[in-house]
Amino acid sequence: MADVVLKNVHKSFGRTAVIHGVDLHVRDGEFVVFVGPSGCGKSTLLRLIAGLEDITAGDLLIDGQRVNDLAPARRGIAMVFQSYALYPHMNVYDNMAFGLELAKSSKAEIDRKVREAARLLQIEQLLDRKPRQLSGGQRQRVAIGRAIVREPKVFLFDEPLSNLDAALRVQTRIEIAKLHNDMRATMIYVTHDQVEAMTLADRIVVLNGGRIEQVGTPLDLYHRPANLFVAGFIGSPQ
Ligand code: ADP
Numbered sequence: 001m002a003d004v005v006l007k008n009v010h011k012s013f014g015r016t017a018v019i020h021g022v023d024l025h026v027r028d029g030e031f032v033v034f035v036g037p038s039g040c041g042k043s044t045l046l047r048l049i050a051g052l053e054d055i056t057a058g059d060l061l062i063d064g065q066r067v068n069d070l071a072p073a074r075r076g077i078a079m080v081f082q083s084y085a086l087y088p089h090m091n092v093y094d095n096m097a098f099g100l101e102l103a104k105s106s107k108a109e110i111d112r113k114v115r116e117a118a119r120l121l122q123i124e125q126l127l128d129r130k131p132r133q134l135s136g137g138q139r140q141r142v143a144i145g146r147a148i149v150r151e152p153k154v155f156l157f158d159e160p161l162s163n164l165d166a167a168l169r170v171q172t173r174i175e176i177a178k179l180h181n182d183m184r185a186t187m188i189y190v191t192h193d194q195v196e197a198m199t200l201a202d203r204i205v206v207l208n209g210g211r212i213e214q215v216g217t218p219l220d221l222y223h224r225p226a227n228l229f230v231a232g233f234i235g236s237p238q
């Protein structure tokens, strides 16, 4: 487990600034949810933390270490996207094992980790199947399984449920909450779904135009929104 600290983080693409000085301390084992309108910088912030984009100015610390220049693979982070991007020609087991094989783990070690993750996610009976033989929800669980086997200190989720139908969204949401409970890993989760944010978050970060409007527990934001923007985003369902 690890805490994640952003200190006055800025990001520009060419001459366009999209993140304007974000300060945030995500605590060890905390579940933090980013919300905000489309284009406000949620995905960009996750990609900066993951190391998929370079930080233009400011500092990023993971577990107390400055990681601005550290390669993504060495940050102890795993990211789950909304498009599951499984390898179509590999079965579920191999999809989950692939990253570990690249990291040259032993066969026994890989087997133990894949089976443990499959048990956590209740997909043990699907290990021989190819992605095309899975439902959307099952595919998303395999994608989460691929993250779990790497035993990251920090999980990043970018709208992981947005391709699922309503019933499956609720079920998978409950599973992610349970996963957080079981693993106690630090999780940063992006969603535009207010119910998801309110039910999953220890704290919610409301973003607007590349800046933080407010950070607080779901109840804080609901009862004491800092401004009309937050009230509009959190306070009134639908
Ligand atoms: P969100 O995930 O909140 O919808 P993004 O983080 O994807 O928002 O985007 C934030 C802003 O940065 C948007 O204006 C988007 O157009 C811009 N942006 C994101 N990625 C790039 C990129 N690779 N090049 C140029 N602009 C980008």
Ligand code: MG
Binding pocket: 042, 043, 044
């Ligand atoms: Mg996004």
